[in-house]
Structures are given as structure tokens and as C-alpha cells.
Amino acid sequence: MSEYQYYEFQALDQPLSREERDRLRAISTRAVITATSFTNTYNWGDLSGNPRRMLERYFDAHLYVTNWGTHRLMLRLPRQSLTLPMVKPYCLAHHVDAWATRTHLLLDLTSEDEGGDWVEDADDSLAALIGVRDELANGDLRPLYLAWLSALAAWELEDDNEDVYQSCPEPPVPAGLGELTAPQRALADFLRVDADLLTTAAQASPPRPRKSARPTKKELAPLIEALPEKEKDALLLRLALGPEPQLRTELLHRLRGTPAATAVPGRRSAAHLLDSAHTLRNERRQRAEHEQATARAQHLTTLADKAESVWQQIEAHIAAKKTAAYDQAVTLLVELRDAYAHTGRDADFHQRLTGLREDYQRRPALIHRLDRHSLR
Template identity: 45%
Template sequence: MSEYQYYDFRAIDRPLDEQQMAELRTLSTRAEITRTSFTNSYQWGDFKGDPLAMVEEYFDAHLYNTNWGTRQLVLRLPLRLLDLETAQQYCWAEPAEAYQSGDNLILNFFSEDPDGVEDFDRDDDGWLDSIVDVRDQLAAGDHRALYLAWLFLIQDGEFGDEATEPPVPAGLGDLTGALQEFAEFLRIDPDLIAAAAQGSAPDASGAAADPARLADWIAQLPAADKDTALLGLLQGDGLAVTAELRQRFRADTGTTDDTGTTADDAAAGKPRTIGELLDVAESLRR
């Protein structure tokens, strides 16, 4: 096998309709296409579709992997759940960029193996499944993936050492499984993550898992807001409704303010410079 390329696309918020599936079929006669996915692999030749354009038009997540070390992850979220200004505090240049497409935000991550070593260590099937929960976490107001993407941008020292970090989300020292897979996929330096975690407070949003606290919060919601949420659920907008309610829970319980900066962020202290983070990471590595 001289070359191997794997493409995986997922429709999460809305299934594909018949016309969309037919349009996608024109891009590949071999791809496996369902109402929620498009997957294909190539040993010879190349895929003739444009992955970014496909995400903008049809899909909410995309993963690309090759045996020569190139990897790409693309996520699409409604702007009402994650705005461009917030995302671009962290993702503002290749290989971790954020941009607007219609009413959606596109996050595009691109990782190259500098050694160009062929990678056959894991089965690609299911890799996107292990990462895609990051999208739900972002939609719910958890910005740890954005901060990890910022670390990805600066880990090679391409930017000035005196530049300071963006707002530090809580919980960098206790990443979810999806966030760990996200960091591994992008090859983010574990020592750099550990260095950044030293300035990150514990994640207080874990309280959302406490049924009693969540029930108390729900009981205090205005009846009109509950009616609006139920209407959205019945109209098939459940994922967005859930994300918005999680964001509101984080705000109402003191986890985050209107700017997206958490109380735990402020407690983390003065923003560190890129040079300071890289020095701590090097110290941990040694």
C-alpha cells in the first residue's frame, strides 16, 4: 500500500435528506452514505470532494487521516451556541482556525507529523466517535477544546514568547475522554497541557451531574422559559435546546459570566506568556 486516506463525515443536528444523499453520491460511487454519515477510504487516487465545503453544506463533524501523518478535524456549530469572537480568541490562524459560514461557526484543525512516519497503529473506524463529544462540550459553554487548540498553535514556538494566553478555562487538569482523544489526534504536547493545567482551576461545572442541584435549578426557571424549551424539543431542536440550557446552568451557578470568562478563570491569576508556558513544559519534560 503506497498511500492511505480515510474520510469520515457526520450529520449530528439534522439527518441528511434524499436530495442531499444524492448530491453526495455524485462525489463518490464507493462511499458508504447514510442519513447521518459519509465514510470512505482510498488506497489509490484521491477524493474529489472539498471536505470544508461538505461540512459547510451538509455535516457537523469531519475527520481525515492518512498513513503519511496528515490529520484534519473540522467541527461545525451554530453561532448562537459559540460565537466567532469567542472562538477566535483561541483559534485565529492555521493550523487551528475559526471562521463563519452562514449561521454557523467552523473550527478547522490540521495536524502534520513532522517526521512523516506512516501511521497504522489504530483503526480509523470509530476515531471520530471518540472525539465528537467535544462539539457538545463546546456548545454547552466548555471552552477547554478551544484552549487546547491554542496550545496546538503555539507549541512549536512560532509566535512571540511575550504574547499572553487567552482566558484559561477550568478543568484543564481533568480532561474528558473526548478531550484527551482530541489532544492526541492533534498531537498536542502532553507536557504543554500539563504546564497549562497548573493555571487552571478545578471544573465547577461538574456540579451539573448532581441531580439534586440540577433539579433545584430547573425548579427556579421561569415557566415561560420551560415552555420555550419544551417547544424546541418537540420541534426536533433538542440538541440546541440542551446546549443552551447547559450554558445557562453554567452561568446561573456561577461557572461563567456574560463574556465567557469563568470565575475560575479569574481565580487562575495573571495570564501567562507563551514563553513561560513553554519553559514550564520543557521543565516537566526534563
């Protein structure tokens, strides 16, 4: 399989100028560049630019996918909507990183799985994931917690030092981990978040507070009146200079405050979460094995009850004197052997099988198949 790398960048808050597009064209002559996007696929070679620097200067979101298992999502948000101290508790190893420029906060979320299955021609696109940027800007920290869970599972594979996990605290637990939005579910899939780890984490997650109603003039008027004159002037100046798509969200946060119940302090260690997820996984596996064993037992009991009909089918397949028919006959014989054993009638089966081998001893193709499946 040839190499595959997919790069996608999106400018959401402000379109690219002609000069900026020209500078991006110098990075790649083959990329599809518009006023709001930069996309390119590489089957050989690599992007000459640095994705982090490109995001800092030009874009608000970046997706990177390879056929050797790398999934990477980077987001840029105005510093007024999300602060570095809020994000830092969710940063872990090289899988979740954050840094700030003078105007923005940037997130780098990565998942690596070299042994994962690669789906050629998959729909690689930012479209399903981009909604988490607005959610983060509105104070929803669930995407950050999902990225931390993804990093935790990857970290476990890289470092088996139990003491490290015992000393690693859980970050604040956002409300509503048990009821993810569509973009958050897409992010969990993209970052390969372990389902059992997420279920374990969600046990300490309070319900999401009900969405507050659209603010009214009566509610906002006194809040705006109470703002300091200097702050009002600064907001009006930014509005006049515009466009700033996040300005309304920022202003509402300033006036009404971020909902207080969006997260609770993390009280568990990484080791506790990992151990609980392993327990949950083992319990589910045991239930599945028990259900399979029960279904198998029921199937064999039913098969033993209609054994004579199955013997007739076997005789009919053998009479066809065809390779495929012999294979079908042997498959039924293997099932019958298990059914007779399940009902404690092994001797009856071997007596019938001996008679069948004697009747068809001049059919070497059939006898060879019987021997190969230990039907003696």
C-alpha cells in the same frame, strides 16, 4: 508505501435527506454513504469535494487522517451554543481556525507531523473524539485550549522568532486541564499535544467546578416565567418545528447561565509556556538519565560480586563451539569488562581475558568476535 487518506463525516443533529445523499454521491461514487455518515479511503486520487463546504451544508463532524502525518478534526455547532468571540482567542496560525455561517459555528483543528510514525490499519474513527463537540456545546473550553497548545508547539517548529512568542498572549485558561475527560485525552493524542506543555499549562488551571445537580421544577419554573413572551414564543416554535438536539442545552444555558468559573484570563505568553515546557522536559530527562545510571551501577556491582559464576558461563558457551554460543560469551565478557572497570579491577579482568585468548587462540570465529568488541 502507497498513499493513504481517510475521510469520515458524521451528521449528528439531523439525518441526511435522500436528496442530500444523492448530491453527496455525485462527490464520490465509492464512498459509503448513510443517513448519518460519509466515509471513504483513498490509496490514489483525492476527494473531489471541499470538506469545509461539506461540513457547512451537511455534517456536524469531520475526521481526516493521512499516512504523511496530517490529522484534522472539524466540528459544526449551533451558534447558540458557542460564539465566534469565545473561540477566536484560541485560533492560531493555520492550525486552529473558526468561522461562522448564519446558523452554525465551525472549527477546524489540524496537526501535521511528516516525521511521525504511521501505524497501518490503525483504528481511524471519529468515535473517540466526537464527545468533545457536546463538551464544547456545554461550555467546556478545554478542547479549544488543547488545540491551541498543539498549534503552539507546531508554530514553534515553523518560526524561531523569539519576539513573536513573547508578544503572543495565552488565551483564557479553562478549569480542569489537569483532569481531562476521555474525549479530551483522545483529542490531545490526536492533535499530538506535548505532554510537558500541557503539564505547564495546567499549573494555571483552576479545578473544575462540581457538576450541578439536575435542574428541578422548583428551580426552573420561576426562570421560565421570567422569560420575555416573545422569546418563549420563539422557543416553542423551534420546538414544534424540531428536531433540534441542542435546544434543551441552549435553553438551560439561557435559564441558568454558563458556569462563571469555566476559564480564567490567560496571563502567560507563548514564550513563557514554551520555555517552561522545555525546562520540565530537561528536568525529566535528567532524572531518567540519573535513574538509568544508578540502575546500571547497581547492576555492574552485582555482576562483579558474582564474577566467577559469569566466567564459568562464558567457558560453557565457548565449549559449545556454536556461533550463537560465541555471541553469548562475548556479550557476557563485555558486561564483565564494564563490571570490573566499575569496581576498579581492570587489571584483573585483562589478566583473565589474556588467559582466555591464549586457551582458545585456535578458535578464529571466537577470536574475531573478541577483536570486534575490543576485547584484547
